[in-house]
Amino acid sequence: MEQLKEYLEKLESADMTAAFCIDGEEEAEVRGVTFDSKEVVSGGIFVCKGKNFRVEYLKEALERGCICYVSEKRYELSEETAWIQVKDIRKAMPVLAAIFYRTEPLPLHLTGVTGTKGKTTTSYYIKAILDVWEKKQQGKETGILSSVDIYDGKELVPAKMTTPEAMEIHRHIRNCADESIRYLTMEVSSQALKYKRVRGLKFDVGIFLNISEDHISPCEHENFEDYFTSKLSLFKQTKVACVNLDSAEKERILSASQIAEKVLTFGTTGAPDIWGHDIEMHGGRISFWVRCDRFHEKFNLRMHGLFNVENALAAITAAYAYGVDVDSMKEALANVQVKGRMEEFESRDRKLVAIVDYAHNRLSFEKLYDSVYKEYPGYEIYTVFGCPGDKALNRRRDLGLISGLFSNRVYLTTDDPGTESVTRISEETGHYVEMVGCPCECIEDRALAIHRAIQDAGEKTVVLVLGKGSEGRQRFGNLTYDCPTDSEMVRKSMNNYDRQTIRRKVSRRT
Numbered sequence: 001m002e003q004l005k006e007y008l009e010k011l012e013s014a015d016m017t018a019a020f021c022i023d024g025e026e027e028a029e030v031r032g033v034t035f036d037s038k039e040v041v042s043g044g045i046f047v048c049k050g051k052n053f054r055v056e057y058l059k060e061a062l063e064r065g066c067i068c069y070v071s072e073k074r075y076e077l078s079e080e081t082a083w084i085q086v087k088d089i090r091k092a093m094p095v096l097a098a099i100f101y102r103t104e105p106l107p108l109h110l111t112g113v114t115g116t117k118g119k120t121t122t123s124y125y126i127k128a129i130l131d132v133w134e135k136k137q138q139g140k141e142t143g144i145l146s147s148v149d150i151y152d153g154k155e156l157v158p159a160k161m162t163t164p165e166a167m168e169i170h171r172h173i174r175n176c177a178d179e180s181i182r183y184l185t186m187e188v189s190s191q192a193l194k195y196k197r198v199r200g201l202k203f204d205v206g207i208f209l210n211i212s213e214d215h216i217s218p219c220e221h222e223n224f225e226d227y228f229t230s231k232l233s234l235f236k237q238t239k240v241a242c243v244n245l246d247s248a249e250k251e252r253i254l255s256a257s258q259i260a261e262k263v264l265t266f267g268t269t270g271a272p273d274i275w276g277h278d279i280e281m282h283g284g285r286i287s288f289w290v291r292c293d294r295f296h297e298k299f300n301l302r303m304h305g306l307f308n309v310e311n312a313l314a315a316i317t318a319a320y321a322y323g324v325d326v327d328s329m330k331e332a333l334a335n336v337q338v339k340g341r342m343e344e345f346e347s348r349d350r351k352l353v354a355i356v357d358y359a360h361n362r363l364s365f366e367k368l369y370d371s372v373y374k375e376y377p378g379y380e381i382y383t384v385f386g387c388p389g390d391k392a393l394n395r396r397r398d399l400g401l402i403s404g405l406f407s408n409r410v411y412l413t414t415d416d417p418g419t420e421s422v423t424r425i426s427e428e429t430g431h432y433v434e435m436v437g438c439p440c441e442c443i444e445d446r447a448l449a450i451h452r453a454i455q456d457a458g459e460k461t462v463v464l465v466l467g468k469g470s471e472g473r474q475r476f477g478n479l480t481y482d483c484p485t486d487s488e489m490v491r492k493s494m495n496n497y498d499r500q501t502i503r504r505k506v507s508r509r510t
Helices: 004-013 055-063 089-101 119-134 168-179 190-194 226-237 250-256 308-322 326-333 362-375 396-406 422-435 444-455 486-507
Strands: 017-021 044-047 068-071 080-087 107-114 143-145 147-149 156-158 183-187 202-210 238-246 261-269 275-284 284-291 294-301 341-345 354-355 380-385 407-413 441-443 462-464 473-476 477-480
Touching: 004 017, 004 080, 004 089, 055 068, 068 089, 068 119, 089 168, 089 202, 107 119, 107 226, 119 143, 119 183, 119 308, 119 326, 143 168, 143 354, 168 183, 168 326, 190 226, 202 226, 202 308, 226 238, 226 250, 226 486, 238 250, 238 308, 250 261, 261 308, 275 308, 284 308, 294 308, 308 326, 341 486, 354 362, 354 486, 362 396, 362 462, 380 396, 380 444, 396 422, 407 422, 407 444, 422 441, 444 462, 444 486, 462 486
Parallel strands: 044 068, 068 080, 107 183, 107 202, 143 183, 202 238, 238 261, 261 275, 354 462, 380 407, 380 462, 407 441
Antiparallel strands: 017 080, 143 147, 147 156, 275 284, 284 294, 341 354, 473 477
């Protein structure tokens, strides 16, 4: 374990300190680093961060045995304690984490995936390919940090956010290394880049999927430029940049990617290094061909959604960068299904289809409806979704207009309302749904909204349940509550639908 003075020396060498006092604790061994006062261990460092930070958290940390706090200001306390004042707590956190978890240099290959849509599916596609490849070499299952799950060889837990804070990231990297895991794939959100959660990490492969306006609000990104620039900064810490030539703003993305050591392109248009073509659907399965300088092969996807070809091409490009054989790529993509992403449920008579998907912004809604129209011609579309409170305010307009335009009926419901009223959010969103002439109903209880949509559906109807995917929680106020996942609620409602259908058919025969 490193001594406290070594933490101070590293911060000073990076020109991050403003003032400090560690008298009497210089030689103390640091036994933990955290920003959560409830996770402080005796002999640990406590980081004071966040706009809602209160001195009571620091006092609790001291009671639990913290030997030093790190913050952007000094706090007046009744007891003496070591402290380090830094210029930017966000920049300091990755430094502290890297020292404690011994992650410099990185002990594994790191892949980062950013974009407005598709980060989770692409990350799981990459993991699946690398898992198959590693298995052939008697290697370990690879790690992942996603908005669904986290796996690092020691921990398999549901994710709480798209990209964790620096301390958590470095802990998972250390766990992977300790378990001899050689590859870790992670989603990299715009917030993680803006607030320096991944600062100091070097990505062997960095993928830029696409860009569309999202996360614009006072507590996220002040405008599209801030959002876009934050995502582009991934290239500053990337060895091989993978760029989608089918994305909007591709010229600007390509220009920014030049700061990486190498650039690979993928897509279905232009002249990409990894070119996807001849996309077809057969019996609900998607196939496509991929041409590059190493192979020209046909791929099959288990998952529905034509937009998943884009995600698959991104994963193939990452695998290409790592030197993975094409057979491993094909085997993995033909078998992987991601929880809460294009999960399909059919009634016994196959006249009703329900799809659970995480689609939650303009770009994902546009691509989803485009795919559903092509995959289910002649079907009516009922859509169940909600918009979050306190953030991404543009979604109420965008998702309202898009769902209203492409749906036959919309059911608005709860999706992490935070401090806002579900009724108010639904009314604002519903205004745009009805603006384009679509019937709209607001049902606050999400389970009831899903049940109602399925029970209302007639023959040849697709019910889209969007926004939460595999998340089993809702945020009300500043608290988060567990709840059934959309998949669980859909499965229950579909079972009820089937039983009622059978009873109706029996009564007709009698």
